[in-house]
Amino acid sequence: MASLIGSYSLSFGLFFSFFITFFSIKNLKNSEVLDKKIISFTLLQFIFVTISFLGLIISFVNSDFSNETVFNHSHTTKPLFYKISGTWGNHEGSLLLWLLVLTFFVFIFLLKSSEQPKKYRIFTSLFQQIIIVGFFVFLIKTSSPFNFIFPVPEEGLGLNPILQDPALAIHPPILYLGYVGSSIIFSSALAAMVSNYVSKEWAKHIKKWVLISWIFLSLGILLGSVWAYYELGWGGFWFWDPVENVSLMPWLALTTLLHCILVLEKKGILASWAMILSIATFALSMSGTFLVRSGILNSVHTFANDPERGLFILIFLFSLIFLSIFIFFFFQTNKKKIENNFFWLSKETSILINNWFMMYFLSVVLVGTIYPIFLEVLTTNKISVGPPFYNKLMIPFLVPFLFAMAIGPKLKWIKSELEDKVYMFLFLIISFLLSALIVKKFDVSFLINTILITSAFFLFFITLRDFFLKTFKNLSQNIAHFGFSLLILSILFNNIFSTEVITNLKIGETFKSEKFTIKFINIDQENRKNFKAIIGKFNVKYLDGSVDFLNPELRIYNQPNIITSEADIKTNLFTDKFITMNYVQNQEYFNVRYQEKPLMIWIWISVILISLSGLLSVLKKKI
Amino acid sequence: MRFTTIYLLIGFLLNINFSYANEIQTENKIAKNLRCLICQGQSVHDSDSEFAISLKLVIRNKIEEGMSEKQIYSFLKKKYGEWILYDPVLNRNTYFLWLLPLLIFLAGGAIIIKKFYIRK
Numbered sequence: 001m002a003s004l005i006g007s008y009s010l011s012f013g014l015f016f017s018f019f020i021t022f023f024s025i026k027n028l029k030n031s032e033v034l035d036k037k038i039i040s041f042t043l044l045q046f047i048f049v050t051i052s053f054l055g056l057i058i059s060f061v062n063s064d065f066s067n068e069t070v071f072n073h074s075h076t077t078k079p080l081f082y083k084i085s086g087t088w089g090n091h092e093g094s095l096l097l098w099l100l101v102l103t104f105f106v107f108i109f110l111l112k113s114s115e116q117p118k119k120y121r122i123f124t125s126l127f128q129q130i131i132i133v134g135f136f137v138f139l140i141k142t143s144s145p146f147n148f149i150f151p152v153p154e155e156g157l158g159l160n161p162i163l164q165d166p167a168l169a170i171h172p173p174i175l176y177l178g179y180v181g182s183s184i185i186f187s188s189a190l191a192a193m194v195s196n197y198v199s200k201e202w203a204k205h206i207k208k209w210v211l212i213s214w215i216f217l218s219l220g221i222l223l224g225s226v227w228a229y230y231e232l233g234w235g236g237f238w239f240w241d242p243v244e245n246v247s248l249m250p251w252l253a254l255t256t257l258l259h260c261i262l263v264l265e266k267k268g269i270l271a272s273w274a275m276i277l278s279i280a281t282f283a284l285s286m287s288g289t290f291l292v293r294s295g296i297l298n299s300v301h302t303f304a305n306d307p308e309r310g311l312f313i314l315i316f317l318f319s320l321i322f323l324s325i326f327i328f329f330f331f332q333t334n335k336k337k338i339e340n341n342f343f344w345l346s347k348e349t350s351i352l353i354n355n356w357f358m359m360y361f362l363s364v365v366l367v368g369t370i371y372p373i374f375l376e377v378l379t380t381n382k383i384s385v386g387p388p389f390y391n392k393l394m395i396p397f398l399v400p401f402l403f404a405m406a407i408g409p410k411l412k413w414i415k416s417e418l419e420d421k422v423y424m425f426l427f428l429i430i431s432f433l434l435s436a437l438i439v440k441k442f443d444v445s446f447l448i449n450t451i452l453i454t455s456a457f458f459l460f461f462i463t464l465r466d467f468f469l470k471t472f473k474n475l476s477q478n479i480a481h482f483g484f485s486l487l488i489l490s491i492l493f494n495n496i497f498s499t500e501v502i503t504n505l506k507i508g509e510t511f512k513s514e515k516f517t518i519k520f521i522n523i524d525q526e527n528r529k530n531f532k533a534i535i536g537k538f539n540v541k542y543l544d545g546s547v548d549f550l551n552p553e554l555r556i557y558n559q560p561n562i563i564t565s566e567a568d569i570k571t572n573l574f575t576d577k578f579i580t581m582n583y584v585q586n587q588e589y590f591n592v593r594y595q596e597k598p599l600m601i602w603i604w605i606s607v608i609l610i611s612l613s614g615l616l617s618v619l620k621k622k623i
Numbered sequence: 624m625r626f627t628t629i630y631l632l633i634g635f636l637l638n639i640n641f642s643y644a645n646e647i648q649t650e651n652k653i654a655k656n657l658r659c660l661i662c663q664g665q666s667v668h669d670s671d672s673e674f675a676i677s678l679k680l681v682i683r684n685k686i687e688e689g690m691s692e693k694q695i696y697s698f699l700k701k702k703y704g705e706w707i708l709y710d711p712v713l714n715r716n717t718y719f720l721w722l723l724p725l726l727i728f729l730a731g732g733a734i735i736i737k738k739f740y741i742r743k
Contacts, residue, residue: 234669241664344740352735360728371720381716384658386666386709393724500651565671582671591671 003067006055007146009048010096013103014136016045017129024122024129034118038125039110045132046103053100056145057087065156068147069093075158075559077530085169086159091309092145094172098289099135101180102128109184109209116197116205123191124184130323131183134316142309158559161531167227175220175247179285181213182250185257186282189275190324193331198275203265206278208618210261213281214254215614221247222607233565233580235500235595237603240390245369246288249362253281256358259351266413267348272332273355279324286317291369343415350408357401364393395452402455402488405481406462409474423465431457444496453492459485476617483609490602497598504589511592516542518594531557536581536590550579576600650682653695656709666709 020041027035056069060083065071073090074083087093106128113121139145162168188206192198224247229237238244257277263270290313342348368385376382410419418424435453439446463482470478501518503511511518521537534554541547553566563583570577578595654668659675667675678699685695699707711717 232665232669233671234665236669239664239666243664342739348739352739356728356731356735359731360724363727364724367720367723371717371723375716375720379716382704382706383711383717383720384706384709385711385720386656386658388656388710389720392710393721397728585673593671 002055002058002062003064003070003146003148004055006052006059007144009052009055010136010140010144010146013045013048013052013099014133014140016041016048017133017136020045021126021129024126028119028122032118034110034114034121038122039107042103042107042110042125046100046107049096049100049103053087053096056093056096057084060084060087063156065154066148066150066152067145068149069145071149071153071156073159074156075530076155077558078159078164079529081166081169082159082164085163088172089159089163089169092139092143094176095135095139095143096145097173097176098180099132099139101176102132102135102183105180105184106132106187109188113205116201117195119195120188120191120197120202123194124188127187127190128183131187131320134320138309138312138316142312155559158530158557160560161555161557161562161564162231165227165231167223168231171220171223171227174216174223178213178215178217178220178254179250179288181209181216182254182281182285184209185213185278186320186324189278190327193275193327196331198271200265200268203261203274207258207261207265210254210258211614211618214251214258215611215618217247217251217254218607218611218614221251222604222611225607226604229600230567230569231564233567233582233593235498235567235578235580235593235597237600240368240385240387242369243292245365246284246291249365249369250281250284250288252358252362252365253277253284256355256362257281259354259358263348263351267342269348272328275328279321279328283317283321283324286313286320290314290317341414345411345416345418347408347411347413347416350404350411353404354408357397357404360397361394364390368393395448398488399451399455402459402485405484406459409466409477409481424462427461427465428454428458431455431461438493439496442496449492449496453489456485456488456492460489476613476620479613479616480610483606483613486602486609487606490599490606493599494597494603498595500593500595502591502593504584505592506589511594516540518592520590520592528555530559531555536592538579538592540577540579540594548577550577552579552581554581554583571601573601574598646683646686649686649692650679653682653692654679656696657699658707658709660703660707 020038023035023037023041027038056067058064059067059070060074061080063070063074063076063083065074069090069092073093074086078086088097106125109128110121110125113124185206188202188209189198192202192206221244224244225237228239228244229235257274260270260274260277264274290310368389372383372385407418407424432450432454434457435450436446439449439453459481463478463485467478467482499515501511501513503518505511505518505520507520507522509520517540519539519541521539524535524537526533526535532555534556536552536554538550538552539547540550548570550568550570552568555564555566556562557564565580565582567578567580569579576595576597578597580593582591582593584591651668654675655666657667657678659665659667659670659672659678661674662670662672665675667678669675681699682695685698690698696708700712705712711720713721
């Protein structure tokens with residue numbers, strides 16, 4: 001029943017697109033004010049998609065296996081929370097979620113843009129409708145979440161157990177808010193070009209949307225990363241995996257746009273560049289969905305895929321890109337020549353440097369992600385591009401980037417002097433000494449690590465000093481840059497100081513190393529709702545006499561029948577103790593992996609800090 | 624005399640320990656740079672699959688045989704193809720991969736300077 005309502009509601013939703021398009025075009029010619037009908041119909045469309053989405057959720061909650069999507073991805077014994085999150089844990093449901101957010105955002109856009117020119121608002125709504133119709137057709141034609149199965153199966157196939165996790169339950173919605181937010185930026189950029197509204201006012205208006213998408217994208221990536229850290233059992237949080245990369249690329253483009261839009265807002269230059277970035281951000285978000293859903297990528301995160309659906313998204317994506325390229329060149333007005341009336345040492349320069357480096361990082365990730373695909377198609381050579389590639393190409397560029405991040409915000413528009421030279425020099429010396437002292441103690445390559453940590457410390461100290469000195473001229477910028485320095489420092493130290501032990505242990509055995517002993521005490525069994533848990537009891541004794549009790553689990557899920565390994569992690573401010581265990585084939589031994597990962601929590605905290613700074617900037621009333 | 628023996632013995636033990644630790648480090652480093660071929664985007668080091676476990680043994684044996692890191696990579700590359708290496712080698716196939724981002728960086732810099740800083 002709920003499925004049926006959902007299905008009809010979805011088709012009704014599509015109808016509204018035609019009404020909206022019709023009234024928009026009519027409204028374009030006639031009156032001076034925006035036709036209220038457009039807003040009402042947009043709201044109705046949103047409501048119908050919401051009903052459709054609720055219908056799917058209810059089908060999941062009731063385990064209605066006459067619905068194919070529910071049958072494929074749910075099971076009666078699954079906990080309620082994961083029944084609900086299962087709604088978007090699959091291809092069809094996640095696309096419906098995309099659509100839901102699309103319709104929601106365009107409604108909010110129309111509500112919140114009443115001070116903007118009518119033509120611009122209508123065009124934004126129209127371009128957004130093109131995307132919305134595309135998704136409607138995609139959903140209804142190729143991936144309907146409401147297909148019926150007859151006879152009705154007794155039991156569902158269940159959800160992949162590694163997706164049954166709180167962080168991953170909310171990861172897709174958050175990430176999609178970011179992705180889809182970029183659709184508004186895209187539509188609004190096209191609309192601004194068509195209605196000749198690319199201006200300081202536009203920049204000011206769209207900045208909020210850029211910030212909001214950016215916050216959600218940052219948090220979405222964070223959640224995915226946290227999940228990978230504790231669920232996938234290798235103790236890493238970023239692997240330069242293609243699916244991770246496709247979420248990072250729109251983030252990089254969006255971060256670039258965020259800086260570029262500041263120049264447009266204040267100085268009225270870089271308009272075309274802002275347009276290109278707006279288009280690129282959305283194209284990257286869409287291709288992210290395409291690459292993940294098409295099954296082209298070999299990755300830990302690819303769960304549901306189907307090449308034919310990929311083809312649809314690809315064609316749709318290319319049409320949108322062609323449309324935007326056409327608009328970009330056709331409506332490009334020969335505005336007055338760029339007044340490059342700024343000097344080398346100025347805020348403009350620092351933002352250009354930011355854009356320059358960000359584009360470089362983006363190109364590294366982009367080339368690294370798609371080059372192997374092209375190479376394989378063209379020459380049938382299969383190569384892998386992994387962490388060493390990214391590290392080699394990015395780390396050398398990170399050093400000047402960090403320095404620029406420290407100095408840039410201190411500069412003034414047009415022409416500036418470098419103030420506080422003495423302090424900066426002092427901080428540089430302190431950072432260097434501190435880094436050298438830390439790095440020397442460890443058996444890692446001295447030069448590159450020292451230079452890297454020095455630059456990160458430099459940014460850290462400079463932003464910290466600014467925080468206490470400045471009368472909060474631009475608090476959100478300050479916090480964001482500080483957060484970034486904290487992030488880089490935490491990652492670097494985490495990398496250098498992590499220790500790891502991999503060993504095979506029987507119950508009762510003890511592993512001894514110089515710093516600690518790991519004792520495998522015994523195992524327990526517990527039956528939970530949809531899995532059986534085998535819980536290993538370990539204690540880890542350290543030199544100073546302190547003891548940690550760690551209980552990693554093996555979970556044997558009933559449906560689908562999959563064994564997963566759950567890490568047990570003891571977190572404190574300084575370090576994470578991370579343990580996982582696994583079966584060793586046909587033996588009474590367990591493979592035990594114990595890791596100490598310093599400053600792990602600070603990686604998460606710094607990303608939260610960076611996102612918060614964005615929120616601060618949204619909430620700020622005036623400049 | 625006795626002291627010297629003990630001293631040598633300790634030195635010997637320490638040395639063995641040291642080289643042993645070094646071997647593990649090299650092994651881990653190599654395993655981190657290899658793709659676990661049967662997994663979904665995991666390195667050999669991170670995986671506990673049979674393939675990964677046996678490959679780790681292979682690496683250890685090769686280290687004990689005295690092969691250098693580079694030799695081990697090329698040995699594995701011959702056996703399993705380039706797909707196994709996470710660090711793509713610079714050759715005819717990968718010039719673009721390595722150089723394109725750097726070219727983009729240079730081009731970007733040139734565009735910025737030409738557009739904003741060279742006064743006509």
